[in-house]
Amino acid sequence: MSKYGQAAIRAVELVNKKIVDSPIKGWEIATSELFGEGSWGQKKGCPKNAFLGLCEEGLVDQIPRGNYNSRKLSKNKDYAITAVNIVRDQPNLLDDITELWNQVTKGNGISRNYQMDVVETLIREKYIKV
Numbered sequence: 001m002s003k004y005g006q007a008a009i010r011a012v013e014l015v016n017k018k019i020v021d022s023p024i025k026g027w028e029i030a031t032s033e034l035f036g037e038g039s040w041g042q043k044k045g046c047p048k049n050a051f052l053g054l055c056e057e058g059l060v061d062q063i064p065r066g067n068y069n070s071r072k073l074s075k076n077k078d079y080a081i082t083a084v085n086i087v088r089d090q091p092n093l094l095d096d097i098t099e100l101w102n103q104v105t106k107g108n109g110i111s112r113n114y115q116m117d118v119v120e121t122l123i124r125e126k127y128i129k130v
Helices: 003-016 023-035 045-056 075-089 091-095 097-104 115-124
Strands: none
Touching: 003 023, 003 045, 003 115, 023 045, 045 075, 045 115, 075 091, 075 097, 075 115, 091 097, 091 115, 097 115
C-alpha cells in the first residue's frame, strides 16, 4: 500500500472515530503524519483531490456526501470516480492498475499521479463498495 493509500485510510479513520469532523482535516493530518507538515508529499494535489472527490460523491463508507474541495472542477475527482465505476464492471482491473488507468484516461498517455493508489486502497480496504 502506497503512502497515499495509507493517507486515505488514515483520513477515513480519523473521521469515523470523530477525531476530526471532515475528510479535509483528516487528509491534512494523515499526510502530515506520513510526509511531514508542509512537505511536497503533503501538498500534492492529485491524490488529495481524488480522495476528496470520492468523499464528495458519498462513495466512501461513513463519509457523508458534501462539498470538501474548493475546486469546483477536478480532473482527479473525475478520474477517481471513473476508476470506481470501471472496477465495479471489471473487478479484475484492481489487480492491473496500469490498465485501469489506461481505461480511465482513454489511453491518452497522461501519467498517473497517485490517484489510483487512493482508489485501489479504499476499495481493497472495503471503504468503497464495488
